[in-house]
Amino acid sequence: MQVEINVNGKARKAEVEDRTLLVYFLRDTLQLTGTHVGCDTSSCGACTVHLDGGAVKSCTLLAAQADGCSVTTIEGLAIQDTPTTMQLHPLQEGFKECHGLQCGYCTPGMIMTAADLLKRNPTPSEEEIRFALEGNICRCTGYHNIVKSIQWAATHTTKPEPNQQEEPIDADKHLFTNDVTTGEVVETH
Amino acid sequence: MITYPFDYKRASSIAEAVSMLAGGGKALSGGHSLIPSMKLRLNMPDTLVDVGRIPELKGISMDGDELVIGGGSTHAEIADSQLVKEKLSLFAEGAAHIGDPAVRNRGTIGGSLAHADPSADWPALVLAANATIVVTGSNGERSIPATDFFTGLFSTALHEDELITQVRVPVSAGSKSTYQKFAQPASRYALVGCAIVKQADGQVSVAFSGVSDTPFRDTDVEGNLNSGQEPGPVGRGQSIMSDNFASEKYRVHLASVYLQRALEAVA
Numbered sequence: 001m002q003v004e005i006n007v008n009g010k011a012r013k014a015e016v017e018d019r020t021l022l023v024y025f026l027r028d029t030l031q032l033t034g035t036h037v038g039c040d041t042s043s044c045g046a047c048t049v050h051l052d053g054g055a056v057k058s059c060t061l062l063a064a065q066a067d068g069c070s071v072t073t074i075e076g077l078a079i080q081d082t083p084t085t086m087q088l089h090p091l092q093e094g095f096k097e098c099h100g101l102q103c104g105y106c107t108p109g110m111i112m113t114a115a116d117l118l119k120r121n122p123t124p125s126e127e128e129i130r131f132a133l134e135g136n137i138c139r140c141t142g143y144h145n146i147v148k149s150i151q152w153a154a155t156h157t158t159k160p161e162p163n164q165q166e167e168p169i170d171a172d173k174h175l176f177t178n179d180v181t182t183g184e185v186v187e188t189h
Numbered sequence: 190m191i192t193y194p195f196d197y198k199r200a201s202s203i204a205e206a207v208s209m210l211a212g213g214g215k216a217l218s219g220g221h222s223l224i225p226s227m228k229l230r231l232n233m234p235d236t237l238v239d240v241g242r243i244p245e246l247k248g249i250s251m252d253g254d255e256l257v258i259g260g261g262s263t264h265a266e267i268a269d270s271q272l273v274k275e276k277l278s279l280f281a282e283g284a285a286h287i288g289d290p291a292v293r294n295r296g297t298i299g300g301s302l303a304h305a306d307p308s309a310d311w312p313a314l315v316l317a318a319n320a321t322i323v324v325t326g327s328n329g330e331r332s333i334p335a336t337d338f339f340t341g342l343f344s345t346a347l348h349e350d351e352l353i354t355q356v357r358v359p360v361s362a363g364s365k366s367t368y369q370k371f372a373q374p375a376s377r378y379a380l381v382g383c384a385i386v387k388q389a390d391g392q393v394s395v396a397f398s399g400v401s402d403t404p405f406r407d408t409d410v411e412g413n414l415n416s417g418q419e420p421g422p423v424g425r426g427q428s429i430m431s432d433n434f435a436s437e438k439y440r441v442h443l444a445s446v447y448l449q450r451a452l453e454a455v456a
Contacts, residue, residue: 001197018197018237021190021224040190041225042292043375054265054294060224061295064197065217065241113291134377135289 003067007032008076016063023047025063026073034074034108038137045136048109049073055116057135074108077115090153091115100149102140110136114150123154191227199239203246203325203354209238210350211327216240218261218300221292222309246299246354249273256280256360260299260323260353265290267298277358279366279386283314286370288377299353302338305345305404307430308378312339312404314368316396317384320358326351342402363389367454369447371399373434380435383447387455391415395451400444401427410448423448 004013007030014029026032026049035058038046042060049058050072058071077089091111094100101107110133117124117132124132129150130143138146198214200206210216214236217223226232240246246261249270256277258267267273268284287293287301287310301311302322315322315335322333327350338346347353370382379399387393393414396406405427410420423444431437 017194019191019194024190040228041376042221042288043377045289045291048291051294055291056295057291060221060292062197062217062220062224062237064199065220065239116290132290135291137375 001064001067003063005063005066005068006070008072018062018064020063021059022049022051022061022063022066022071023058025066026058026071032073032075036105036108038105038109043135043137044106045109045113045133046106048112048136050112050116053119055113072112074111077111089115090156091118091150093156094149094152095146098145098149098152100142100145102142106136106138106140110138110146114153117150118154124150126151191224192230193233195227195234196236197239198236200243202243203240203352206238206240206243206352207325207327207350209236210352212236214238216300216303216352218246218297218303219263219295220300221288221296222300222304222306226304240352241297251276251360252357254360256358258298258356258358260302260355261297262299264288264293264296264298264301268293276360277318277366279318279368279384280314280358282366283310283368283384286310286368286372286377286382292377298356302356303345303347303353305339305343306378307342307402307404308373308380308382308399309404310368310370310379310382310398313379313382313384313396313398315356315358316404316406317366317386317394318358319386319394320356322353323355323357324351325354330354332357336406339404344403361388365455367451369451369454371443371447381440381443381447383444383451385448385451385455393452393455395420395448397424397444400424400429400440402430403428414452420445420448420452 001018002015023037026035035049036046038044040059042057047057047059048055052069079087081087091114113136129147198209200209215234217237217239218241246259248259249272250257264284264287268281274281301309320335322338326348333346366386368384371380373380382398384396385393395410398404409425413421424441429437
């Protein structure tokens, strides 16, 4: 079936198998490989993205279910502040500042879950942060620094807010599809 | 990934969903029970009917003395609902125990009940609260008391073409309730979940998830407690589960510990 999903502010259109999971649409069709597949059983949270503004596990969602919706991935959090430079999201800065990652595999999911938390609760307690992370597993035993990173982000509000990626945009201006012969994502006006 | 192909259809109304289901296939709501089971091929429907965008399945409201929860309400919507917190705190408390925040954002009460995982949280909650499950199928609408709904492991009184449209729960003033759960650390499913509702006159209803292969009201324990005695053994006459996470003996022991905690919480 054909799906059209607004990913990180751009309308992406592709022909997918009905059984395609959202995470594979993001990784394989759109080449947005920042979203990881960990357990594939909705336990580990490595595949967490935002669907219409709320955190979801993209390994347990069909691309078809996200048809017509807006998705934000880790690639969509940073802000293009000038044509050539990007401004990291406060959470990305926080993970950098507080050594919130070791191998980095769980990090995109941790950050997307934390971004959902901070949107609903801008000043969470340590307990609230740990409770919000119950569906995200780190196997480098790095939870302490992950919590610190999120606390860092919560207290550094001077950083610019991320773009409101969930806002619908005019699909005709940025229409992407995957080329039927090469499989590459191309912009089609 | 899902290792076999199937067809995806999307219904925009209850009537359309029922007519699609009559042609074969399985209803897909949030998909947080069904999709994992399809990955394992425990479920292999050849058609999925997406009911996740049907507006009639959404919403939480009061109808007389009953709280009416649309079958498509997510766990997060129920946990965060001010109306549920005020009228039926058991459901808000219980919904907040399900999975994790991302799972609660997608999974729905109707989907969870239809899937009838014996370790899911909703079964104990609807049983203890004396809820009624309203379903619609080709032969029209019918109401199934929660106590008649769960018929076995992953089995319910639902017919193939029926869709859970509402969960209706009687709300009584002065009652106390609690849900005490020991969660499996990775999956967050209940190794034991004990829900208790204690009416203003002291009568209790006690239900368990995760203990037996069919969620159940423990009528022996209720009878003992309601006649002023000690609760006695939990799960008598039930088919107690045993797996690599918890043996039968350990589960029954946990169940009695969590029953005690629940009784203390409503004391």
